[in-house]
Amino acid sequence: MSKLEIRQFSCLSDNYGFLVRDPASGETAAIDTPDADAYLAAANEAGWTITQIWNTHHHFDHAGGNAALKAATGAVIYAPKYDQHRIEPADHWIGDGDQVRLGDHIADVIYTPGHTMGHIVYHFAGQKIAFVGDTLFALGCGRLFEGTPQNMWDSLSKLRAWPDETVLYCAHEYTQANAAFALSVDPDNPELRSYAIDIDQRRAKGLATVPTTLEREKAANPFLRPDTSELAKSVGLSDAGPVEVFAEVRARKDRF
Ligand code: ZN
Ligand code: FE
Numbered sequence: 036m037s038k039l040e041i042r043q044f045s046c047l048s049d050n051y052g053f054l055v056r057d058p059a060s061g062e063t064a065a066i067d068t069p070d071a072d073a074y075l076a077a078a079n080e081a082g083w084t085i086t087q088i089w090n091t092h093h094h095f096d097h098a099g100g101n102a103a104l105k106a107a108t109g110a111v112i113y114a115p116k117y118d119q120h121r122i123e124p125a126d127h128w129i130g131d132g133d134q135v136r137l138g139d140h141i142a143d144v145i146y147t148p149g150h151t152m153g154h155i156v157y158h159f160a161g162q163k164i165a166f167v168g169d170t171l172f173a174l175g176c177g178r179l180f181e182g183t184p185q186n187m188w189d190s191l192s193k194l195r196a197w198p199d200e201t202v203l204y205c206a207h208e209y210t211q212a213n214a215a216f217a218l219s220v221d222p223d224n225p226e227l228r229s230y231a232i233d234i235d236q237r238r239a240k241g242l243a244t245v246p247t248t249l250e251r252e253k254a255a256n257p258f259l260r261p262d263t264s265e266l267a268k269s270v271g272l273s274d275a276g277p278v279e280v281f282a283e284v285r286a287r288k289d290r291f
Contacts, residue, residue, distance in 0.1 A: 036139050039162055041204070043243065044077045046070040049208045050096050051245055053166060056083050060138030064089050065110065066157070066166045067206060068100030075107055089135060089142075090114040091168025092154040093121040097206065101125070117146070118153035130155065142166075147194070149187030150177030156194070163201045167194065172205045173247040174230070175213035176258040178289065184282035188261065195259050199250035210234050210244035216291045217257050220269055220284055226254035257284050 042054040046069040053066040054077055064087040065074050078085050085108045090098045092115060101112055102124060113135050116128035129135065131146035135157065142157040147170040154177075158165040169177035170187075171194055179187055194203075214231040221227055230251060234244050253259050260266045261280035267273050270283045 039140055042077050042081050044073060046073045047096055050206055051208065052077060053204055054078060054083060055137060057138035057140050062086050062137040064137055065104060067091055067097040068104050069096045071100035071103035071107065074104055085110045088112040089157055090122055091156060092151045093118040097168065098122045115153045115155040145193055147190035149179055149182035149190045152181045163198055165201055166204045168206050171203060172207060172213060173210040173244050174217045174256050175209055179285060184285060185278050188278050188281045191259060195253060197249055201249040202246045203249060204246045208243060208245060211238050216288050220257050220287060221266055224255060230255045
């Protein structure tokens with residue numbers, strides 16, 4: 036099977052747009068639609084034709100370009116069924132356990148409520164690639180606009196169970212600010228410290244810090260580590276369970 040091709044480009048102020056293509060069939064998916072014009076320009080530059088749109092959640096910077104991109108390309112839209120009242124237009128409503136495909140490549144749809152209650156992510160298990168929207172960021176996670184800490188911890192736990200080599204495409208370039216916060220709650224973590232230096236160097240050169248890998252995030256992202264004794268101790272909750280520690284870390288990030 037041919038390898039998936041991916042194009043990543045900046046949209047709006049700090050979103051990333053992604054196009055994913057199966058070269059054998061030419062099937063090409065737009066992951067979310069923060070900015071239809073930017074997607075059309077990226078597709079044009081690559082010589083690709085967008086045939087599908089896969090939404091992660093209803094926020095404007097993820098589904099706001101659906102109508103314009105569909106009008107320009109005729110792409111078929113897949114969107115989370117949990118958001119039927121607030122995403123439009125869509126052709127197929129999908130949810131946990133469903134699969135979407137690009138030629139012979141299959142992506143599993145995983146329900147990850149927390150940031151919003153409709154959020155889904157797309158996991159190409161065969162290629163160890165995932166598009167995680169606003170659920171997981173490099174050194175961070177989505178703000179809990181709708182879900183509870185329990186919801187988000189359960190969602191992140193699903194992602195954390197994937198193979199370490201999984202490449203994670205997050206929807207925003209938030210990493211440098213996330214690193215500053217992560218160091219405030221996990222200052223002695225050597226993997227985090229070296230990761231933060233690497234991030235500063237990349238940003239100084241204007242380079243993206245996305246994608247990241249699950250291995251790196253498991254070692255350094257505080258939102259994937261609330262069940263470690265180091266992090267629990269660091270936020271003064273040594274005897275607490277992971278949900279309580281997660282909630283405390285998330286609350287501190289909201290105030291940071
Ligand atoms: Zn969002
Ligand atoms: Fe977003």
